[in-house]
Amino acid sequence: MSDPLSLTFAALADPTRRAILARLSEGDATVNDIAAPFEMSLPAVSKHLKVLEGAGLITRSRSAQWRPCHLEAAPLKDADGWIARYRRFWDASFDRLDDYLRELQAGDPDKKS
Amino acid sequence: MSDPLSLTFAALADPTRRAILARLSEGDATVNDIAAPFEMSLPAVSKHLKVLEGAGLITRSRSAQWRPCHLEAAPLKDADGWIARYRRFWDASFDRLDDYLRELQAGDPDKKS
DNA sequence: CAGTTAATTAACTTATCGGTTTAATAATGC
DNA sequence: GCATTATTAAACCGATAAGTTAATTAACTG
Structure with missing residues (x-):
């Protein structure tokens, strides 16, 4: 359930x-x-x-x-993904655009460090 | 409790x-x-x-x-902080150094916690 | 085989959760 | 004051959670 x-x-x-x-x-x-x-x-x-x-x-x-x-860690990633949408509420540097870019980066398998 | x-x-x-x-x-x-x-x-x-x-x-x-x-959002920030330590397990681009840099970035702009 | 160690299952208790319906509180408007 | 609206409290119920002790399964060891 x-x-x-x-x-x-x-x-x-x-x-x-x-x-x-x-x-x-x-x-x-x-x-x-x-x-x-x-x-x-x-x-x-x-x-x-x-x-x-x-x-x-x-x-x-x-x-x-x-x-x-x-x-x-996969479920933790999902939990993090859910919380991520609220990041802009506590962190001024994560406004909507930043958040969007971050999700793009997280979802992208290529490793750019 | x-x-x-x-x-x-x-x-x-x-x-x-x-x-x-x-x-x-x-x-x-x-x-x-x-x-x-x-x-x-x-x-x-x-x-x-x-x-x-x-x-x-x-x-x-x-x-x-x-x-x-x-x-x-403050409790969400704490929850996110707890999960953050596991990021390296699902995201290769978040190794220990990246994670450290991310926390610096997240922690600097507002110091209210 | 018997004995030991590792781990789970079973049965039970107590407390909390998530929902209900009914009743109470609080503020507004006539 | 009285009715209406917004919200919470009270009392209750069935299901689940978190712990216990005692029993059981599973695998190794002498």
Whole structure:
């Protein structure tokens, strides 16, 4: 029933899940590794991972008895795309034209750095 | 109990509330104006507005018996700031240096946060 | 095989969410 | 004062969220 963007924002609306994504931004990790810093049970962390997976923010592979988690940024890109339309409200340098140009750049696969 | 960022993402995790913000991005509006496009009761919309207000995404003033709603983008800026750290994962043109330069550009013009 | 480690599932509790209908508050206009 | 309009509050409901503990699955190891 929930659209992808709602799933993404809902997944991000929890500090534990945001911390998990931050951890994964430094590299893949197993469930136990991910759970270690948190003062909650392993099943609780497992549920958070399920929410993140449901939102497409992580994927899980299998390696023996471990299930390494991997960050998937595509939904974050979509969330960013939604927020981008409001940038002009907080940043004077992003007026409508700038915003349009930025979206062009973001959507263009050629790499001009 | 919820931190501001969680409140913001939770508020965005509903298509009705996102549509309300989109409407307000075109100008202030009263509750009835906001509710008109939706197939739900007025109290339901009023509750959504309360959630948005609780997240700091809107403010409400009073003008006679109307309560015009106004978009407040500051929490969106914070949400964007959180997501920004992941930009390098989906956009090759935003490597760490580009990201740093972007934040400089975004942070300089108005220093009100 | 038995034992250990990794992770998930099941069952349950408590709280919050998103909606409803009905009632109340607040301001305007006659 | 009384009716009308705008908005919120109260009470309620079903579904979902976030956590727990206990049990289960899955894979490795001696």
